[in-house]
Amino acid sequence: MAEPTSARRQAGMQSAGMKKTNSERASPRYESREKVTGMARYPADMRLPRVAHAYLCTSRIARGTIQAFDLAAAKAVPGVLDILTHETIGDQPRQVPAIYQGGYLSDSFRPLGSAEIAYWGQPIAVVIAETYEIAREAARRIDVTYASQSPPAATIDSPEAVTQPLAPMDIDVGDFDVAYARAPVKIDTRYSTPAQHQNPMELFATQCVWEGDHLTVHEPSQYVNNLKFGLAEQLNIAPERIRVISTYVGGAFGAKGFLTQRTALIAMAARRLGRPVKLVATREQGFTVSGYRAETRHHVQLGANRDGRLTALKHEGWELTSRADTVAMGAVSMTTRLYACPNIVGRVNAVSADRSTPGFMRAPGEMPYAFALETALDELSCELDMDPIELRRVNDTRTEPVGGLPYTSRSLMQCFDSAAAAFGWKDRTRLPGSMRDGDWLVGWGCATAFYPTYAGNSAARVRLSADGRVHVSSATHELGQGAYTMMAQVAAEELGVPVEQVTVSLGDTDLPPAVVAGGSSTTASLAPAIMAACDAIRARLGVTDATSGTVSTAMATSGMGSIEEFAETRAPGLPADSIKGLYRGMATPFGGVHMADRVQFALGAQFVEVRVHARTHEIRVARAVGAFAAGRIINARTAHGQLVGGMIWGIGSALHEQTELDERNASYLNANLADYLLPVNADIHDIEAIMVPEEDSLVNAAGVKGVGEIGVVGVAAAISNAIHHATGRRLRDLPFRIENLMNET
Amino acid sequence: MNEEQDNNQPVSRQRRRFLVGSAQGGAAALFLSPLGNLGAAAPRKPASSEDIVSDARTPLPMTLEVNGKPHSLRLDTRMTLLDALRDEIGLTGTKKGCDHGQCGACTVLVDGRRELSCLTLAVAAQGREIQTIEGLANADGALHPMQQAFIEHDAFQCGYCTPGQILSAIGCVREGHADTPESIREFMSGNLCRCAAYPNIVAAVTQARQAMEE
């Protein structure tokens, strides 16, 4: 279990002849066949003998207390086995800290912890029955008397909401006030983004089965070890007695990153009953089972010289949070570091309301904060009558302006140039409304995309058999991003065997632990561990290169049946004792703007063409071109899927997605897939993602920056900018809908 | 805009027919369930409600013909075809994404046409030929051209919507709605893909249409 030194990792890479540039390979997904034949088993697909079914009963008020339950009608339904309420489960599960306090849970409010109601949709009872139909029927027969405290604070602007400046996130460089006052060109604007929900297609499912005092949990997860250790803490049992299995995840996007309160309830129900219990929360319940992207507000002030160079930049954000947890993504830490500027202020405020605790959703802070900054920059370019690409160029920098630290690599302008060329930007006419096509007002816009490069501690095991077969395993996660494929491919390249000879296991706490599948960090974290394990295998065989066949030939003649090597790797910037966290479900990605000596970002450029109908004001994104530089790309095919999918998420964030609030009772009005609009096939036209070659040997041993989230970032700003170009109207509040282009002229 | 699902039509018609045809009480209970979301807070105690619903709960013997094989089952009459396939027959390839006819993840072929199995009661599927994702490949393992095309075009990421996309795509081709990318986009819009593999889905359907027509 020796931790390989970085020198050794480096040597391994060189001896294996690894290219740190984009791999030419684009092999099909490892698990393709399972996914097209229905054989991929997601956690809800596991069939447990004698399984009982759980159904959640959720709160219809947002703030107050439960005065009484009448369970008589529910209990009378034949087939009801148990009903959990705060009155029947005592003080179980234990109150334990959320991730924001150094714990495991996605939030710290125990939904069945007392009679207290803290948010609409809060689970208040769990019915267990012989069948799903019976559990659902009984849940609907529970009669609840509430004492409602109203009106609740629904959102940031509600009078009852409490605003809290987060001073540790303050950024102050130079003298903003003086520089802004003196700036010959100024922008002073406000932006907003709505609450959004990840809505992975797979519902929040949990199946728990006890065998003696051992618990197995089948639950879709982005971090099986977080789930295991957190649940052990909640249930007050030894972590060794829990196994979490999640070999396929039907999309996650941040929603399945950390242990939610539902899991312990289902584990307890299964223990009380002495039978396996299965929960599949409904789509509506899913809106409050886990975190979400909270609504944000932004105030941006830019001061610039007439040549476009920024002299003053201030970005202040407000983010909604719950009363129980102070959660803020605070991405001013990034928007203040993107462009050269001598005078900077960054501020972040959390606004507490009567809502469930927000969390992570693909590019959690990057999407909203980039929307604000990148739209403001476009407004500045209009004010200056300057091409928006040129505005980015004059403010491009190799060092971030807050701490003066160098970027490990930065290919922003290469991205702009290649995307602009592919898009045909040179044919754009500057004046708003000048590119009309019949009834359609055509607008072209662009924006910067960025995502910090993170990696976390991870471990992997690789076994090479005498017949040349390879098995790679790690408790990482397949969310659709291509983890199986990446693992197989890295091992194949490192050992010089055809990828078809490699098998992979993941998503199981019995395997070597890995980092949370978040922060676009899976490949950056795990590829180095697989490389180190393969390196050790080659060392045992005395083989220094991995050109096709040499390793398997050496293996075949070695007389050994198989060689198995375990390797753990510590991510750059993390202290030596952080490795312990890997074995306690606390491997968190690190990097971005938090490194002592540098900053590391993947960067990109988003270009869109929108068409706004002159009469109906319908807004279409006719085409989008994104170019991204994200270090080494392991598999061009899966990376392309991530980038295109991300860009489509960006279109959704701009034109469709908004969780609508009923401000009278802080409830969600559209907690279903018909009313929560997200892009459907007919919304999507030409999408092109370009991968700009980039080498970065500093970010991590694999040279990988990650592509899971950057595709989302900047699209909404590019669309806002394009709508302005098409219509002359500047939209600053997401999402942009037809009605936003009506009324005013 | 989300719900361009012409395949909804036969499903809801089917459900209505069942509601009318069943005992009054059972129908009332069935009718309540989609509306039940409105909240446990509202007391809902019609007179003699216990008598009324016991009818729906009593397991009913039925036979479902899935992928050419008959399955004899005794099911709660409120059970959807989706849950019957997954929980009773064990064909978990068909997925639940919403249970409300809003996402397409549960799409199966019924008598050769695409239908949403979450909006079809199991009892209403008797006597009809049901085809699921598990029944598409040949016995020798050879994939259906649509499955093959999905692999070749990387028309999925997490794979959760994929069984529904593939069956819907086969329905789309058979309906003659797969002649142009625009038509595919339109007629595949009832199948949401949150991973947003849409451009690759369109490419896969285009390829498979040619193969299916050969």
Ligand code: FES
């Ligand atoms: S599960 Fe049937 S349409 Fe969503």
Ligand code: FES
């Ligand atoms: S592949 Fe994930 S939802 Fe379509």
